[in-house]
Amino acid sequence: MLTKAETSGQDIARLMAQIGRDARAAARPLAIASTERKNAALRAMADAIVANEKTILEANAIDLANGVESKLSPAMMDRLKLDPARIAAIITGIREIADLKDPVGEVIAAWDRPNGLKIERVRTPLGVVGVIFESRPNVTADAGALCFKAGNPVILRAGSDSANSSAAIHACLVEGLKAEGLPEAAIQLVPVTDRAAVGEMLKGLDGNLDVIVPRGGKSLVARVQNEARVPVFAHLEGICHLYIDKSADLDMAVKIAVNAKMRRTGICGSAETLLVDRAVANTHLVPILNALAKAGCAIRASAEVLTLYPQAEAATDADWTTEYLDAIISVTLVDGVGGAIDHIETYSSHHTEAIVAEDPAAVQRFFNEIDSAILLHNASTQFADGGEFGMGAEIGIATGKMHARGPVGVEQLTSFKYRVRGSGQVRA
Amino acid sequence: MLTKAETSGQDIARLMAQIGRDARAAARPLAIASTERKNAALRAMADAIVANEKTILEANAIDLANGVESKLSPAMMDRLKLDPARIAAIITGIREIADLKDPVGEVIAAWDRPNGLKIERVRTPLGVVGVIFESRPNVTADAGALCFKAGNPVILRAGSDSANSSAAIHACLVEGLKAEGLPEAAIQLVPVTDRAAVGEMLKGLDGNLDVIVPRGGKSLVARVQNEARVPVFAHLEGICHLYIDKSADLDMAVKIAVNAKMRRTGICGSAETLLVDRAVANTHLVPILNALAKAGCAIRASAEVLTLYPQAEAATDADWTTEYLDAIISVTLVDGVGGAIDHIETYSSHHTEAIVAEDPAAVQRFFNEIDSAILLHNASTQFADGGEFGMGAEIGIATGKMHARGPVGVEQLTSFKYRVRGSGQVRA
Numbered sequence: 001m002l003t004k005a006e007t008s009g010q011d012i013a014r015l016m017a018q019i020g021r022d023a024r025a026a027a028r029p030l031a032i033a034s035t036e037r038k039n040a041a042l043r044a045m046a047d048a049i050v051a052n053e054k055t056i057l058e059a060n061a062i063d064l065a066n067g068v069e070s071k072l073s074p075a076m077m078d079r080l081k082l083d084p085a086r087i088a089a090i091i092t093g094i095r096e097i098a099d100l101k102d103p104v105g106e107v108i109a110a111w112d113r114p115n116g117l118k119i120e121r122v123r124t125p126l127g128v129v130g131v132i133f134e135s136r137p138n139v140t141a142d143a144g145a146l147c148f149k150a151g152n153p154v155i156l157r158a159g160s161d162s163a164n165s166s167a168a169i170h171a172c173l174v175e176g177l178k179a180e181g182l183p184e185a186a187i188q189l190v191p192v193t194d195r196a197a198v199g200e201m202l203k204g205l206d207g208n209l210d211v212i213v214p215r216g217g218k219s220l221v222a223r224v225q226n227e228a229r230v231p232v233f234a235h236l237e238g239i240c241h242l243y244i245d246k247s248a249d250l251d252m253a254v255k256i257a258v259n260a261k262m263r264r265t266g267i268c269g270s271a272e273t274l275l276v277d278r279a280v281a282n283t284h285l286v287p288i289l290n291a292l293a294k295a296g297c298a299i300r301a302s303a304e305v306l307t308l309y310p311q312a313e314a315a316t317d318a319d320w321t322t323e324y325l326d327a328i329i330s331v332t333l334v335d336g337v338g339g340a341i342d343h344i345e346t347y348s349s350h351h352t353e354a355i356v357a358e359d360p361a362a363v364q365r366f367f368n369e370i371d372s373a374i375l376l377h378n379a380s381t382q383f384a385d386g387g388e389f390g391m392g393a394e395i396g397i398a399t400g401k402m403h404a405r406g407p408v409g410v411e412q413l414t415s416f417k418y419r420v421r422g423s424g425q426v427r428a
Numbered sequence: 429m430l431t432k433a434e435t436s437g438q439d440i441a442r443l444m445a446q447i448g449r450d451a452r453a454a455a456r457p458l459a460i461a462s463t464e465r466k467n468a469a470l471r472a473m474a475d476a477i478v479a480n481e482k483t484i485l486e487a488n489a490i491d492l493a494n495g496v497e498s499k500l501s502p503a504m505m506d507r508l509k510l511d512p513a514r515i516a517a518i519i520t521g522i523r524e525i526a527d528l529k530d531p532v533g534e535v536i537a538a539w540d541r542p543n544g545l546k547i548e549r550v551r552t553p554l555g556v557v558g559v560i561f562e563s564r565p566n567v568t569a570d571a572g573a574l575c576f577k578a579g580n581p582v583i584l585r586a587g588s589d590s591a592n593s594s595a596a597i598h599a600c601l602v603e604g605l606k607a608e609g610l611p612e613a614a615i616q617l618v619p620v621t622d623r624a625a626v627g628e629m630l631k632g633l634d635g636n637l638d639v640i641v642p643r644g645g646k647s648l649v650a651r652v653q654n655e656a657r658v659p660v661f662a663h664l665e666g667i668c669h670l671y672i673d674k675s676a677d678l679d680m681a682v683k684i685a686v687n688a689k690m691r692r693t694g695i696c697g698s699a700e701t702l703l704v705d706r707a708v709a710n711t712h713l714v715p716i717l718n719a720l721a722k723a724g725c726a727i728r729a730s731a732e733v734l735t736l737y738p739q740a741e742a743a744t745d746a747d748w749t750t751e752y753l754d755a756i757i758s759v760t761l762v763d764g765v766g767g768a769i770d771h772i773e774t775y776s777s778h779h780t781e782a783i784v785a786e787d788p789a790a791v792q793r794f795f796n797e798i799d800s801a802i803l804l805h806n807a808s809t810q811f812a813d814g815g816e817f818g819m820g821a822e823i824g825i826a827t828g829k830m831h832a833r834g835p836v837g838v839e840q841l842t843s844f845k846y847r848v849r850g851s852g853q854v855r856a
Contacts, residue, residue: 028773032797105796113818117807124799127829210829231659231830252852259854345456367847368533369460371552379545379850388855389846390541401555401638401843402659403831415829418817419795422807424680426687427816 012196020205022185023128023153030186031125031151035102037180042098042145045176046091049141052172053087059168060137067161072135079135080162090141090169093393097145100392103414104151118421123414125151127210130201131395132157132224134216137165143215144173144187146393150413153186155209157201159216160193167191198223204230213395213408218323233408235373235399237323238268238351240381243340243366244288245357246279252378253284253356254291259380260354262295266325268397269352269374269384273320275340278333281308285333292329302332320347337362341369348372350399352384373399373406440624448633450613451556451581458614459553459579463530465608470526470573473604474519477569480600481515487596488565495589500563507563508590518569518597521821525573528820531839532579546849551842553579555638558629559823560585560652562644565593571643572601572615574821578841581614583637585629587644588621595619626651632658641823641836646751661836663801663827665751666696666779668809671768671794672716673785674707680806681712681784682719687808688782690723694753696825697780697802697812701748703768706761709736713761720757730760748775765790769797776800778827780812801827801834 049056060082067077109121129147131154133139140156147154158166170189177184190197201209202224211231214224221234242260244253260271274292276285281304289299289309300319301312312331319330320343334340337355344353354376355366363377374384386394386407394407404412477484488510495505537549557575559582561567568584575582586594598617605612618625629637630652639659642652649662670688672681688699702720704713709732717727717737728747729740740759747758748771762768765783772781782804783794791805802812814822814835822835832840 028797028799031799111818113816117811117816119817124829229657249852255852255854263855363849369456371456371459372845374846374848376848377850379848379853380855382855383545383848383850383853388541388545389547390539401552405843406846415833417800418802418834420802420804420807420811421791422805422811424677424683425807425811426683427691427808427810 016200020208024208026153026183026185039098041176041180044179046094048172048175056168059164062164094145120419130155130212134159135161137162140166140169157190202227233398239349240352242271243275245362246277247359248356274331298328300330444628448636452636454581454611454613467526469604469608472607474522476600476603484596487592490592522573548847554843558583558640562587563589565590568594568597585618630656661826667777668780670699671703673790674705675787676784702759726756728758
């Protein structure tokens with residue numbers, strides 16, 4: 001791994017351009033590699049990580065020592081840290097990706113024309129994927145293996161904090177590629193930690209980068225979304241809403257509210273705002289807030305909610321647009337499902353919203369009128385996850401409306417083409 | 429319609445920003461409008477064009493007179509011209525779009541999870557579509573109606589040549605919207621012909637424009653692809669190949685070659701390069717070239733082809749990357765399907781390629797290894813068309829791999845969201 005001192009901006013531009021060309025050159029052999037060969041390579045990658053656990057842990061120890069020196073926060077140090085259990089999870093993850101159905105070549109639609117032409121729409125790889133991530137070294141393996149399974153060359157750009165750990169894991173992935181005679185450039189790790197390398201990726205590497213997936217905090221995602229000249233699969237934030245309709249079962253509402261907010265507060269599918277139907281303010285509001293408070297959640301309440309639950313803190317306008325990622329929830333009353341929809345369409349980040357209701361008409365309006373990637377009825381917002389959707393591994397969740405939306409798994413990393421079979425047809 | 433003299437750059441930036449906000453505000457009422465209401469509005473649009481044919485022809489007469497004054501080419505004048513037959517085709521086109529299945533709300537995938545969650549992926553509108561076109565005034569109606577059917581607000585930017593014709597047609601579309609009480613901003617025509625308006629659209633109208641579709645010549649498409657900060661559905665050019673395998677039926681090869689090149693030479697699906705398997709150079713090449721020449725096609729031949737067909741003109745390197753859009757074809761010999769694939773992956777614009785062959789193994793390689801939007805076997809490249817695919821009206825053909833690829837019809841103008849139904853599930 002080169003460091004900043006060893007490279008200039010021009011060197012980095014040249015280096016990144018070469019990485020882009022190498023990735024593009026790997027696209028065709030990878031696109032036509034058989035499922036068996038790709039899966040064998042994935043299993044060889046997992047085996048290489050098994051064999052090199054000690055090397056990976058030693059590399060991680062260097063990153064951890066550097067992290068102490070550069071005074072990383074305890075949360076950052078935790079993300080950075082590898083141990084045998086975390087390495088075992090990486091290995092399991094790669095083997096699960098090997099077991100996933102290969103999307104490439106799948107016929108997703110087929111129809112015949114009156115003139116006898118037989119048309120098929122089949123999945124193809126998407127192209128070169130760039131993954132820009134921060135401190136979690138496991139992303140090297142997760143993202144590398146997932147892009148590879150879908151037949152896409154991937155360019156991984158690890159954060160400087162995890163540079164040594166990522167390089168050690170990446171070496172194992174390359175071993176797997178070599179074992180099957182597949183191009184090493186199918187999975188590349190950017191060998192410099194200079195931020196200029198990210199800038200080159202955002203510019204698209206002369207057309208050799210087709211999509212960027214940022215994996216990290218809001219500032220990274222915001223930079224990528226603002227500056228990238230290529231498509232981005234990402235969500236900036238998950239301002240997820242839970243709406244309790246007047247038709248809701250109270251016990252269910254309590255259980256779902258506590259889970260949606262408190263199961264894990266730091267994930268994007270965690271609920272940030274609770275909307276309660278004004279019609280049941282007197283029966284449903286206080287039991288739900290009591291349960292949340294008992295679970296350790298701080299309550300930020302609208303003026304009206306405060307009159308019914310004075311122990312809460314007063315919410316400000318900023319609360320409705322804040323992703324706390326913490327044990328805090330904002331609460332307000334709304335006029336039925338219409339009011340909930342208005343609030344959500346005004347403040348949501350269009351990631352995930354849930355309704356608790358027994359009235360099918362309310363559910364139908366909620367499902368029809370809200371334009372978010374994931375809508376749930378009588379279930380926790382924390383199900384917003386590719387694994388929970390049964391899609392297998394995911395590279396992230398997207399809130400954009402182009403190409404991929406919601407969990408981005410192996411299918412979402414594909415494009416398609418048309419195959420048309422005739423028997424001599426010409427056009428009139 | 430304001431003219432350049434009446435507006436300044438700042439005025440245009442303000443105007444376009446307002447058009448973007450109005451379009452975004454129309455998105456939700458349009459997204460939730462019922463199929464019946466959208467179809468009734470489309471039929472009212474068609475009826476309004478019937479009723480206003482005279483007004484439209486008068487407006488067109490002004491554009492034609494201006495065209496004479498500004499010395500438009502005969503081809504441009506022809507594209508600009510409306511007559512009762514062309515207006516009838518516009519009316520039929522809108523009514524056919526009314527008859528198309530509504531994609532919005534369609535469940536495109538559904539599955540259940542072991543925990544009882546029922547997951548559906550359903551189509552939603554895509555967002556605000558910008559259409560930038562040149563001289564053909566019918567695009568106003570075609571693109572406006574197609575985007576509207578998919579529930580997308582559309583911002584139409586007509587070329588200055590067709591400004592009056594487009595405005596007259598647009599007024600009829602707005603009549604149809606009003607008849608059903610739908611927001612007039614669902615279909616907006618940019619009321620200035622200043623090129624700065626295009627610049628504002630390329631910048632994305634403060635996030636209020638989700639995708640741009642350029643409809644016009646290569647210079648327009650190139651500008652949009654290079655400068656747009658939002659996704660673009662387009663093809664820059666259609667350098668389409670026809671490969672004649674050694675296993676081809678000669679009669680079929682002759683028939684398909686003449687149709688692929690000569691049926692209409694000016695469309696994107698017209699073949700530009702003929703590749704003939706070296707193994708049948710002595711039997712297949714000359715009959716095919718003779719048939720093309722007899723149909724009025726000029727031949728640009730590689731050195732090797734020239735020795736077999738000396739009456740051709742010598743091809744230069746530039747011929748392999750030229751979209752003639754004219755009665756000219758470039759021809760070279762290749763070593764079987766592998767050679768054809770190499771040539772195509774080197775020179776193609778990844779639009780449409782066809783193989784004539786009886787050998788299934790050759791077809792399979794051609795279909796698997798070429799990364800173009802449309803691949804055909806034993807059929808003319810001129811079938812590269814949404815109507816011929818049975819998709820109904822299309823807004824164009826895309827060669828990008830993100831979201832839409834091949835013919836862009838009403839389905840390709842949608843996104844999707846997930847609807848998840850539970851019975852109180854929380855995540856463990």
